[in-house]
Amino acid sequence: MPSVTAHLLRRAVRSLRENVYLSLVATGVVASATLLLGVFLVIVHNLQAVTGGWERDTHISAWFAPDIPVERRFELKEQVGAMEAVSAVRYVSEDEARTWLAERVPEVAPVLADLGPDVLPASLEITLAPGHDDPEAIHRVAETLALPEFDGLDYGQQWVERFNAFLSMLRILAVVLGGMVALAGVFLVANTIHLVVFSRREELDTMRLVGASDRFVLVPFLVEALLQGIVGSGLAIGALAVLHHGFLVRLQAAVDLGVAGEPLSFLPWPMVLGLGLLGVALAVTGTWAAVARFLSKVA
Template sequence: MKLALREVILAFRRAPLMAILGVVTIGFSLFAFGLFGLVALNIRTALREVEDRVEIRAFLVEGARDTQVEALMRRLQADPAVATVGYVSPDSALTRARAELAEFRDVLDGAFLPGSVELRLREGRRDPETVAALSRRLQTYAVVEDVRYGREWVEKLYRIRNIAALVGTVLGSVFALVAVIIIGSTIRMAILARTREIEIMRLVGATNMFVRLPYLIDGTLKGLLGGILAAILSYGTTVVLGRSLMQTQFFDARQLLLGILAGGLLGLIGSWGSVGRHLRQVWRD
């Protein structure tokens, strides 16, 4: 390992410009991957904020007694899919309607609106099947007259989320593959520059792993440094967008660390593939 690290340091000293160029190339390829990650993160955040508004509203029969409402709310609060339960009295419903529909204030004067129970669901339990099942259970209670939850809106939201997840997975895989290819090509240039040295090492009996190790370390380090560079560029892009266009969310510390480590992993994979192909060619020749 010490010898392999020394070889990496010597290679950098012999061609620092090529090493820096390799890191920059890898950094920009990972930057493109990072930008896609930021877009996916902000889309997911936006969808989660919209999902938080998913609610079921159960309108109560006229003259519902307090004991009936309290019993209903206790049962709903015990449901594992329910996050919060709130009661809206007829007077509160009318006040809210007047505030939200100010242009119809005259029409609402003297009107009667039924009381209701509003439910918000837990994260992960807002899919159309769960919402519809809970809505059907609510309709079985005698104190409930009608249930509304915007079925079409919930189904469209869930469909959009699934499509976004699928597209994100496919495009993320493509960007990762492109990053591996670019990293592999960068490492291959370094290998080609030392072809003669590799052939000599082969003649003196060096094993494949002995030859591979310096390049694997080199690829991993370049991937890590490229990941750091990509993180800096991504953060700068987020700041610029936040000041000039719109506020965007940046990766948290854990996601940022995972992204940099992913750069190192992609560097390892790319260098492993490039070294393997070159060694097979040298061994064949």
């Protein structure tokens, strides 16, 4: 087996050497397609991070009715905090609410001062536990909070539903777009390799006529594709890192691209590895498609 591997590698390296220009073009195309996928993955990854943050921020505000004693308010806080669907509860007094608003919107501070200390109601700010932040779960929690002590609940029901619909659509879009980018990559690689195969058609035709099996013709191409895929993916990942650290991060710092203040992060290592494998798969699949198409046309 090692001699077969060595033989295949020798043939592949030799072929790469004999077709330097087209091999470089093919490697460049693999690198470009992989980079395109990488940029797409970075965007999706960061969007997910941002929307994941939004999901984690899903919470309910329960406004206390006037004249509810402070002791009762804290009893309710304990009760709500003990609920399985709730991960944290914070009591916000009238004063805290007024201070918070005055700090956020300084223009209204004088008006708030004129209206007195109880202009904003006290509330419980309830953060939901992971797994209880979908619209149905939020609705269920809200129903259990329908107590006379609360004057109103704000959990942005419509917003949550729309946000979840948006997230679902975003995920579907990511899969569809990712698939399209990958397909475009395979198409691009297949057509480039087809040019390589076309330039060597007489050689391959002769091989078939002197008794070469399809496998004999195909396998060295696949080994070449593997090498091109590894080099192309490496280049693409390097370029992606340079693009991310040298351009996107600086651009974000300059114009505050980050949504909700989240810094744009690079792909985690498993995704980098996956991207590399995807680049290799692109090269191998594209090559296989091109050579198989050629072989189906020769005798």
